[in-house]
Amino acid sequence: AYDVLIVGGGPAGAAAAIYAARKGIRTGVVAERFGGQVLDTLAIENFISVKETEGPQFATALEQHVKAYDVDIMNVQRAEALVPGDKLIEVKLANGGVLKGKTVILSTGARWRNVNVPGEQEYKNKGVAYCPHCDGPLFKGKRVSVIGGGNSGVEAAIDLAGIVAHVTLIEFAAELKADAVLVRKLKSLPNVTIVTSAQTTEITGDGQRVNGISYKERDTGEVKHVELEGVFVQIGLVPNTEWLKGTLALSKHGEIEIDARGQTSIPGVFAAGDVTTVPFKQIVIAVGAGATAALSAFDHLIRSSAD
Ligand code: FAD
Numbered sequence: 001a002y003d004v005l006i007v008g009g010g011p012a013g014a015a016a017a018i019y020a021a022r023k024g025i026r027t028g029v030v031a032e033r034f035g036g037q038v039l040d041t042l043a044i045e046n047f048i049s050v051k052e053t054e055g056p057q058f059a060t061a062l063e064q065h066v067k068a069y070d071v072d073i074m075n076v077q078r079a080e081a082l083v084p085g086d087k088l089i090e091v092k093l094a095n096g097g098v099l100k101g102k103t104v105i106l107s108t109g110a111r112w113r114n115v116n117v118p119g120e121q122e123y124k125n126k127g128v129a130y131c132p133h134c135d136g137p138l139f140k141g142k143r144v145s146v147i148g149g150g151n152s153g154v155e156a157a158i159d160l161a162g163i164v165a166h167v168t169l170i171e172f173a174a175e176l177k178a179d180a181v182l183v184r185k186l187k188s189l190p191n192v193t194i195v196t197s198a199q200t201t202e203i204t205g206d207g208q209r210v211n212g213i214s215y216k217e218r219d220t221g222e223v224k225h226v227e228l229e230g231v232f233v234q235i236g237l238v239p240n241t242e243w244l245k246g247t248l249a250l251s252k253h254g255e256i257e258i259d260a261r262g263q264t265s266i267p268g269v270f271a272a273g274d275v276t277t278v279p280f281k282q283i284v285i286a287v288g289a290g291a292t293a294a295l296s297a298f299d300h301l302i303r304s305s306a307d
Pocket of ligand 1: 007008009010011012013030031032033034035036037038040041042043044045046047077078079080107108109110111112130131134135240243272273274275281282283284286
């Protein structure tokens with residue numbers, strides 16, 4: 001059995017692996033796709049001390065750093081169930097295998113919900129973006145649209161309005177669903193247009209980059225087109241916890257509930273990164289959380305080995 005078994009090989013899992021291995025304890029990482037979301041990222045400009053890099057390059061660096069230590073990396077393996085036990089916690093894999101850990105760190109991350117309209121996949125990273133903290137500055141002085149009028153969409157629109165030339169917020173429902181204070185703030189901004197009762201139908205481009213967005217007015221059926229350079233899809237970030245439902249405490253959004261030490265509702269099981277209730281989902285935050293979870297797991301091990 002592993003002393004620390006980590007499920008998920010993104011920035012959080014990689015950091016947890018390095019911190020655990022540096023304690024000289026048996027460490028394993030099982031991941032569906034080692035690297036995680038950064039594999040789908042182009043420019044990364046906010047990982048402190050690295051002025052500029054690209055996602056796949058960052059993922060390679062993560063893997064090389066982990067491989068510098070004695071860590072078992074089990075890539076392209078999906079975990080399907082977590083089975084807590086008295087001494088050992090089991091992780092069941094889709095291939096039928098079972099891994100065991102004295103402690104487990106869950107770092108399975110999250111995924112952005114797609115709008116699933118023509119142009120979205122084609123122009124991902126070519127004008128279609130999901131993370132305003134990450135990609136907002138790339139659209140400085142340009143025109144963008146935000147799809148989604150919930151809290152994250154309205155927060156994104158307010159944030160972007162301070163950077164870009166103009167923001168068109170498109171909401172499917174008749175009213176914005178965000179908190180009133182955010183909606184008031186958004187409505188006070190001069191460079192924001194709010195469109196409600198509108199269904200996004202297409203993200204258009206010139207073959208290279210996004211050049212506009214089309215939406216259908218749900219009241220009239222009329223299709224409108226807005227010329228712009230960027231589209232931020234803000235209709236939800238879904239934590240990868242489907243496989244954990246019923247085993248440990250999840251928030252109403254499906255995120256793993258953790259305390260300041262990364263402890264979940266099951267003793268010996270810790271969690272880190274985008275999969276948790278941590279308020280902001282960023283690489284630098286996930287990495288810090290991975291370190292916290294590994295140190296907490298180590299602390300748990302030295303306390304429980306005394307009995
Ligand atoms: P993830 O990176 O999501 O990694 C999750 C890991 O778990 C993966 O290895 C995955 O394969 C694995 N996994 C999932 N389910 C299972 C399972 N059942 N069994 C086994 N393994 C599983 N952040 C920034 O700070 N700066 C940026 O510029 C930036 N740009 C971004 C651009 C895009 C397009 C996207 C999508 C995200 C961006 N982010 C950025 C956010 C950043 O990528 C995440 O905050 C970060 O990757 C979270 O790390 P994580 O380790 O928690 O999860």
